[in-house]
Amino acid sequence: MKVLNLALYRALKQLYGRVKITDRRAPMKWHLGLDNHHKPCVIVTQGGEQYEVNCPFCHDLRGRLAIGHSYLTRPHARLPRLSHNLRCYNEECRQVYSTEFQMKVSAAGGDDPVAALAAAFQSGSVEEPKPIVMRLPNGMVPLHELPADHRACQFLRAKYNGVTPELLGTVYGAGYVAEHDDIYPAAKDRIIFPVYDRGQLAGWQGRAVGAHPKKWFLPPGFQKVLYNGDRVGPLQVPIICEGITTSVAAGRSALAIFGKSLAVARCVELAVKWPTAVLLLDPDAYIPHPRTGVSAVDTLRERLDEAFVAVGKQPVYVFRWDAAVIELARRKVIGKENISVPDAADFGPEVTAFLLNQQVPASHRGLL
Numbered sequence: 472m473k474v475l476n477l478a479l480y481r482a483l484k485q486l487y488g489r490v491k492i493t494d495r496r497a498p499m500k501w502h503l504g505l506d507n508h509h510k511p512c513v514i515v516t517q518g519g520e521q522y523e524v525n526c527p528f529c530h531d532l533r534g535r536l537a538i539g540h541s542y543l544t545r546p547h548a549r550l551p552r553l554s555h556n557l558r559c560y561n562e563e564c565r566q567v568y569s570t571e572f573q574m575k576v577s578a579a580g581g582d583d584p585v586a587a588l589a590a591a592f593q594s595g596s597v598e599e600p601k602p603i604v605m606r607l608p609n610g611m612v613p614l615h616e617l618p619a620d621h622r623a624c625q626f627l628r629a630k631y632n633g634v635t636p637e638l639l640g641t642v643y644g645a646g647y648v649a650e651h652d653d654i655y656p657a658a659k660d661r662i663i664f665p666v667y668d669r670g671q672l673a674g675w676q677g678r679a680v681g682a683h684p685k686k687w688f689l690p691p692g693f694q695k696v697l698y699n700g701d702r703v704g705p706l707q708v709p710i711i712c713e714g715i716t717t718s719v720a721a722g723r724s725a726l727a728i729f730g731k732s733l734a735v736a737r738c739v740e741l742a743v744k745w746p747t748a749v750l751l752l753d754p755d756a757y758i759p760h761p762r763t764g765v766s767a768v769d770t771l772r773e774r775l776d777e778a779f780v781a782v783g784k785q786p787v788y789v790f791r792w793d794a795a796v797i798e799l800a801r802r803k804v805i806g807k808e809n810i811s812v813p814d815a816a817d818f819g820p821e822v823t824a825f826l827l828n829q830q831v832p833a834s835h836r837g838l839l
Contacts, residue, residue, distance in 0.1 A: 615640030633819025
């Protein structure tokens with residue numbers, strides 16, 4: 472295994488069993504600056520290679536605790552060890568930033584960063600994960616039961632062309648939460664999309680109404696499933712999208728995978744159930760990676776093709792955005808301009824269906 476910090480990687484494997492590596496071989500970038508007390512400190516501008524595990528504090532099961540390969544090392548002999556190249560991307564987890572946790576890291580001392588990390592994680596503050604019982608937030612009102620002038624309905628009509636409250640409420644069971652929930656406080660003032668898998672509630676995703684620093688929210692413990700998979704029949708051709716609203720706009724045979732990638736097991740699950748599929752990811756997924764030259768959509772297409780061909784099915788079809796749209800996405804990604812990049816949700820269901828029918832063979836158009 473070629474990683475930048477083999478000792479840290481092996482220690483995490485021993486602690487957690489499963490470690491995902493992202494930004495492989497990427498270097499950490501930093502410069503000297505001043506902290507709030509005007510003392511010299513290291514300011515990390517690029518975390519470098521990351522090791523992602525399940526967070527032992529918030530018990531999230533999505534592997535959202537990212538530990539940089541340089542964690543607890545010294546970029547300069549005169550500076551303290553880096554103790555902030557660690558982040559849990561679960562929105563409700565704050566323990567890794569707490570003073571108590573940092574004190575445990577410091578108390579571990581010594582020159583062995585792996586021992587310090589293990590001691591901090593195993594110092595008694597980490598409890599055994601409790602079974603997660605998923606439920607919908609309290610006080611959720613179906614969208615189609617809200618007044619037409621309700622702010623959630625107005626937001627949906629303004630933001631998503633053609634994705635109406637009536638469609639989301641009656642077909643997809645979406646609702647709005649106005650009251651506080653002690654277990655899910657972040658659900659307040661959000662449109663809630665229930666997620667089901669094999670007839671059971673697997674979780675939900677909340678979209679903030681209006682401006683909010685965290686537009687989308689997933690509850691702790693949520694594990695990725697195929698959104699809308701229960702409703703798509705085995706003779707239909709599913710349209711694989713990134714997010715829920717894009718999948719709704721793409722039509723009733725569309726799925727959301729909550730990102731740009733799928734595990735091999737999920738690809739096989741798709742191949743076993745359906746004859747083929749259409750990939751409709753957001754425009755930025757079509758941009759080649761600067762190091763590998765391979766885009767996210769090509770990586771996922773290759774993995775899906777292997778699964779479909781292995782079970783005797785047809786390879787998947789890839790929806791190709793216009794080059795101008797992909798260029799807008801590329802320019803936004805690198806931050807040169809503040810451009811609103813369209814995706815399928817912006818076009819609305821009718822326009823999305825029209826675009827798909829131009830690129831999918833006639834033999835499968837009736838199955839979308």
